[in-house]
Amino acid sequence: MSTKMKLGCIGVVVLFAMGVMLTQPPIPQAAACHAFADDAAWWGIVNAQNVLSNMAFVIAGLIGLMKVGRLPKSAVTSMWRFFFSAVVLVGLGSGYYHWLPSNNTLVWDRLPMTLCFSALTACVCAERLGVKFGQRLFVPLVISGVFSVFYWWLSEQHGFGDLRPYIVVQYLPMVLIPLMLLLFPKTPRQDRPYWLLLASYIIAKGFELNDGLIFNLTNEVISGHTLKHLAAAAGIMLLPPTISTEVSKDEEVKTIFPKRFLTKKELL
Numbered sequence: 210m211s212t213k214m215k216l217g218c219i220g221v222v223v224l225f226a227m228g229v230m231l232t233q234p235p236i237p238q239a240a241a242c243h244a245f246a247d248d249a250a251w252w253g254i255v256n257a258q259n260v261l262s263n264m265a266f267v268i269a270g271l272i273g274l275m276k277v278g279r280l281p282k283s284a285v286t287s288m289w290r291f292f293f294s295a296v297v298l299v300g301l302g303s304g305y306y307h308w309l310p311s312n313n314t315l316v317w318d319r320l321p322m323t324l325c326f327s328a329l330t331a332c333v334c335a336e337r338l339g340v341k342f343g344q345r346l347f348v349p350l351v352i353s354g355v356f357s358v359f360y361w362w363l364s365e366q367h368g369f370g371d372l373r374p375y376i377v378v379q380y381l382p383m384v385l386i387p388l389m390l391l392l393f394p395k396t397p398r399q400d401r402p403y404w405l406l407l408a409s410y411i412i413a414k415g416f417e418l419n420d421g422l423i424f425n426l427t428n429e430v431i432s433g434h435t436l437k438h439l440a441a442a443a444g445i446m447l448l449p450p451t452i453s454t455e456v457s458k459d460e461e462v463k464t465i466f467p468k469r470f471l472t473k474k475e476l477l
Contacts, residue, residue: 237370265442266300323354409444
Protein backbone atom coordinates (compact mmCIF):
# COMPACT_ATOMS: atom_id res chain seq x y z
CA MET A 210 0.00 0.00 0.00
CA SER A 211 1.38 3.41 -0.95
CA THR A 212 1.91 6.12 1.63
CA LYS A 213 -0.85 8.23 0.10
CA MET A 214 -3.27 5.35 0.50
CA LYS A 215 -2.17 4.84 4.09
CA LEU A 216 -2.79 8.49 4.90
CA GLY A 217 -6.06 8.27 3.03
CA CYS A 218 -7.14 5.47 5.37
CA ILE A 219 -6.34 7.66 8.36
CA GLY A 220 -8.25 10.56 6.81
CA VAL A 221 -11.29 8.36 6.17
CA VAL A 222 -11.34 7.26 9.80
CA VAL A 223 -11.18 10.87 10.99
CA LEU A 224 -13.94 11.99 8.62
CA PHE A 225 -16.09 9.01 9.56
CA ALA A 226 -15.73 9.82 13.28
CA MET A 227 -16.62 13.46 12.68
CA GLY A 228 -19.59 12.46 10.55
CA VAL A 229 -20.92 10.10 13.19
CA MET A 230 -20.52 12.79 15.84
CA LEU A 231 -22.40 15.40 13.81
CA THR A 232 -25.27 13.08 12.94
CA GLN A 233 -25.92 12.06 16.55
CA PRO A 234 -28.12 14.04 18.94
CA PRO A 235 -26.43 15.71 21.92
CA ILE A 236 -25.24 13.19 24.51
CA PRO A 237 -25.79 14.46 28.08
CA GLN A 238 -23.70 13.43 31.04
CA ALA A 239 -25.35 10.54 32.90
CA ALA A 240 -26.38 11.58 36.40
CA ALA A 241 -25.11 8.27 37.79
CA CYS A 242 -21.55 8.95 36.63
CA HIS A 243 -20.70 10.55 39.97
CA ALA A 244 -21.76 7.47 41.97
CA PHE A 245 -18.94 5.01 42.65
CA ALA A 246 -19.09 1.59 44.25
CA ASP A 247 -16.46 2.39 46.88
CA ASP A 248 -17.22 5.60 48.77
CA ALA A 249 -15.46 4.63 51.99
CA ALA A 250 -13.55 7.38 53.79
CA TRP A 251 -10.02 7.01 55.11
CA TRP A 252 -8.48 9.58 57.46
CA GLY A 253 -11.33 11.94 56.62
CA ILE A 254 -10.84 11.57 52.85
CA VAL A 255 -14.13 10.61 51.18
CA ASN A 256 -13.93 8.17 48.26
CA ALA A 257 -10.45 7.50 49.60
CA GLN A 258 -9.27 4.72 47.30
CA ASN A 259 -10.48 6.52 44.19
CA VAL A 260 -8.76 9.70 45.37
CA LEU A 261 -5.47 8.18 46.51
CA SER A 262 -5.09 5.81 43.54
CA ASN A 263 -4.61 8.89 41.37
CA MET A 264 -1.16 9.24 42.90
CA ALA A 265 -0.19 6.54 40.39
CA PHE A 266 -0.66 9.11 37.60
CA VAL A 267 1.47 11.66 39.44
CA ILE A 268 4.22 9.07 39.86
CA ALA A 269 3.95 7.93 36.22
CA GLY A 270 4.14 11.52 34.99
CA LEU A 271 7.14 12.38 37.15
CA ILE A 272 8.96 9.23 36.03
CA GLY A 273 8.27 10.17 32.42
CA LEU A 274 9.55 13.70 32.96
CA MET A 275 12.76 12.36 34.48
CA LYS A 276 13.24 10.04 31.49
CA VAL A 277 12.67 12.85 28.99
CA GLY A 278 14.90 15.16 31.03
CA ARG A 279 17.88 12.92 30.28
CA LEU A 280 17.42 13.38 26.53
CA PRO A 281 18.68 16.20 24.31
CA LYS A 282 16.16 18.99 23.84
CA SER A 283 14.18 18.78 20.61
CA ALA A 284 10.71 19.49 19.23
CA VAL A 285 9.66 15.91 19.95
CA THR A 286 11.00 15.81 23.50
CA SER A 287 9.15 19.07 24.19
CA MET A 288 5.88 17.44 23.15
CA TRP A 289 6.63 14.41 25.30
CA ARG A 290 7.43 16.72 28.22
CA PHE A 291 4.01 18.32 27.74
CA PHE A 292 2.40 14.86 27.68
CA PHE A 293 4.01 13.69 30.93
CA SER A 294 3.26 17.03 32.61
CA ALA A 295 -0.38 16.54 31.64
CA VAL A 296 -0.25 13.05 33.18
CA VAL A 297 0.77 14.64 36.50
CA LEU A 298 -2.17 17.03 36.16
CA VAL A 299 -4.47 14.07 35.50
CA GLY A 300 -3.52 12.68 38.90
CA LEU A 301 -4.18 16.00 40.63
CA GLY A 302 -7.35 16.83 38.72
CA SER A 303 -8.84 13.36 39.01
CA GLY A 304 -8.00 13.22 42.71
CA TYR A 305 -9.81 16.54 43.21
CA TYR A 306 -12.83 15.30 41.26
CA HIS A 307 -13.13 12.04 43.21
CA TRP A 308 -12.85 13.95 46.46
CA LEU A 309 -15.84 16.15 45.52
CA PRO A 310 -17.65 14.47 42.58
CA SER A 311 -19.72 16.90 40.50
CA ASN A 312 -19.86 18.23 36.95
CA ASN A 313 -17.89 21.29 38.04
CA THR A 314 -15.00 19.27 39.47
CA LEU A 315 -15.20 16.76 36.61
CA VAL A 316 -13.90 19.55 34.36
CA TRP A 317 -10.54 19.34 36.16
CA ASP A 318 -10.47 15.57 35.66
CA ARG A 319 -11.26 15.66 31.96
CA LEU A 320 -9.25 18.72 30.96
CA PRO A 321 -5.79 17.23 31.61
CA MET A 322 -6.92 13.93 30.08
CA THR A 323 -7.67 15.68 26.79
CA LEU A 324 -4.21 17.27 26.95
CA CYS A 325 -2.75 13.76 27.26
CA PHE A 326 -4.75 12.33 24.36
CA SER A 327 -3.93 15.30 22.14
CA ALA A 328 -0.22 15.39 22.96
CA LEU A 329 0.16 11.63 22.59
CA THR A 330 -1.46 11.72 19.15
CA ALA A 331 0.86 14.52 18.04
CA CYS A 332 3.92 12.65 19.38
CA VAL A 333 3.02 9.50 17.48
CA CYS A 334 2.44 11.53 14.31
CA ALA A 335 5.87 13.12 14.76
CA GLU A 336 7.50 9.71 15.12
CA ARG A 337 5.65 8.03 12.27
CA LEU A 338 5.08 10.87 9.79
CA GLY A 339 7.82 13.37 10.59
CA VAL A 340 8.58 15.95 13.25
CA LYS A 341 7.17 18.94 11.39
CA PHE A 342 3.92 17.12 10.74
CA GLY A 343 3.53 16.33 14.44
CA GLN A 344 4.44 19.87 15.42
CA ARG A 345 1.81 21.36 13.14
CA LEU A 346 -0.86 19.09 14.62
CA PHE A 347 0.14 19.62 18.24
CA VAL A 348 -1.47 23.00 18.96
CA PRO A 349 -4.73 22.37 17.02
CA LEU A 350 -5.14 19.02 18.79
CA VAL A 351 -4.57 20.55 22.21
CA ILE A 352 -7.00 23.37 21.48
CA SER A 353 -9.65 20.94 20.26
CA GLY A 354 -9.25 18.93 23.47
CA VAL A 355 -9.67 21.99 25.69
CA PHE A 356 -12.65 23.12 23.61
CA SER A 357 -14.36 19.73 23.95
CA VAL A 358 -14.27 19.90 27.76
CA PHE A 359 -15.47 23.47 28.12
CA TYR A 360 -18.12 22.98 25.45
CA TRP A 361 -19.45 20.01 27.42
CA TRP A 362 -19.38 21.98 30.69
CA LEU A 363 -21.16 24.98 29.18
CA SER A 364 -23.75 22.72 27.55
CA GLU A 365 -24.49 21.19 30.95
CA GLN A 366 -24.88 24.67 32.42
CA HIS A 367 -27.46 25.46 29.74
CA GLY A 368 -29.40 22.26 30.32
CA PHE A 369 -28.72 20.27 27.16
CA GLY A 370 -25.42 18.50 27.99
CA ASP A 371 -23.38 17.41 24.98
CA LEU A 372 -20.44 15.04 25.30
CA ARG A 373 -19.99 14.39 21.58
CA PRO A 374 -16.79 16.43 20.99
CA TYR A 375 -15.23 15.06 24.18
CA ILE A 376 -16.03 11.49 23.18
CA VAL A 377 -14.27 12.04 19.84
CA VAL A 378 -11.23 13.60 21.54
CA GLN A 379 -10.92 10.69 23.96
CA TYR A 380 -11.68 7.70 21.75
CA LEU A 381 -10.48 8.71 18.28
CA PRO A 382 -6.78 8.63 19.32
CA MET A 383 -7.34 5.09 20.58
CA VAL A 384 -8.25 4.18 16.99
CA LEU A 385 -5.76 6.40 15.16
CA ILE A 386 -2.69 5.42 17.17
CA PRO A 387 -2.95 1.65 16.56
CA LEU A 388 -3.85 2.41 12.94
CA MET A 389 -0.63 4.41 12.56
CA LEU A 390 1.32 1.61 14.24
CA LEU A 391 -0.05 -0.84 11.67
CA LEU A 392 0.35 1.41 8.63
CA PHE A 393 3.74 2.88 9.60
CA PRO A 394 5.37 0.13 11.69
CA LYS A 395 8.82 0.31 13.22
CA THR A 396 10.76 -2.33 15.12
CA PRO A 397 8.95 -4.45 17.74
CA ARG A 398 10.94 -2.66 20.44
CA GLN A 399 9.61 0.69 19.27
CA ASP A 400 6.03 -0.46 18.69
CA ARG A 401 5.56 -2.64 21.78
CA PRO A 402 5.18 0.17 24.39
CA TYR A 403 2.28 1.67 22.43
CA TRP A 404 0.49 -1.68 22.18
CA LEU A 405 1.00 -2.19 25.91
CA LEU A 406 -0.35 1.31 26.56
CA LEU A 407 -3.40 0.55 24.41
CA ALA A 408 -3.91 -2.75 26.24
CA SER A 409 -3.71 -1.00 29.60
CA TYR A 410 -6.29 1.55 28.42
CA ILE A 411 -8.70 -1.20 27.34
CA ILE A 412 -8.19 -3.07 30.62
CA ALA A 413 -8.74 0.16 32.55
CA LYS A 414 -12.00 0.77 30.70
CA GLY A 415 -13.08 -2.78 31.54
CA PHE A 416 -12.40 -2.10 35.22
CA GLU A 417 -14.33 1.17 35.03
CA LEU A 418 -17.39 -0.45 33.44
CA ASN A 419 -17.41 -3.16 36.11
CA ASP A 420 -16.78 -0.93 39.10
CA GLY A 421 -19.44 -2.42 41.38
CA LEU A 422 -19.00 -6.00 40.20
CA ILE A 423 -15.27 -5.99 41.00
CA PHE A 424 -15.95 -4.31 44.34
CA ASN A 425 -18.34 -7.14 45.25
CA LEU A 426 -16.09 -9.90 43.90
CA THR A 427 -13.17 -8.65 46.01
CA ASN A 428 -15.38 -8.58 49.10
CA GLU A 429 -15.28 -4.76 49.01
CA VAL A 430 -11.50 -4.64 49.20
CA ILE A 431 -10.97 -2.70 45.97
CA SER A 432 -13.27 -1.31 43.29
CA GLY A 433 -13.07 -1.43 39.53
CA HIS A 434 -12.63 2.34 39.37
CA THR A 435 -9.58 2.24 41.62
CA LEU A 436 -8.09 -0.53 39.46
CA LYS A 437 -8.83 1.60 36.41
CA HIS A 438 -6.51 4.32 37.70
CA LEU A 439 -3.76 1.83 38.50
CA ALA A 440 -4.00 0.02 35.15
CA ALA A 441 -3.95 3.21 33.08
CA ALA A 442 -1.00 4.63 35.03
CA ALA A 443 0.91 1.35 34.63
CA GLY A 444 0.60 1.61 30.84
CA ILE A 445 2.04 5.12 30.92
CA MET A 446 4.96 3.99 33.06
CA LEU A 447 5.89 1.48 30.35
CA LEU A 448 6.64 4.22 27.82
CA PRO A 449 10.45 4.19 27.48
CA PRO A 450 12.55 7.35 27.09
CA THR A 451 13.96 6.19 23.75
CA ILE A 452 10.58 6.80 22.12
CA SER A 453 11.15 10.52 22.43
CA THR A 454 14.01 10.59 19.94
CA GLU A 455 13.04 7.82 17.50
CA VAL A 456 11.29 9.95 14.92
CA SER A 457 10.32 8.97 11.40
CA LYS A 458 13.13 8.58 8.88
CA ASP A 459 10.93 6.95 6.24
CA GLU A 460 11.86 8.41 2.86
CA GLU A 461 8.50 7.31 1.50
CA VAL A 462 6.61 9.52 3.94
CA LYS A 463 8.47 12.63 2.80
CA THR A 464 7.37 12.25 -0.79
CA ILE A 465 3.67 12.76 0.00
CA PHE A 466 4.14 16.42 0.92
CA PRO A 467 4.69 19.05 -1.78
CA LYS A 468 8.15 20.57 -1.47
CA ARG A 469 6.73 24.05 -1.19
CA PHE A 470 5.10 23.01 2.12
CA LEU A 471 7.61 20.68 3.78
CA THR A 472 11.27 20.33 2.96
CA LYS A 473 13.45 17.44 4.00
CA LYS A 474 14.94 19.59 6.73
CA GLU A 475 11.50 20.44 8.09
CA LEU A 476 10.35 16.85 8.22
CA LEU A 477 13.44 15.56 9.93
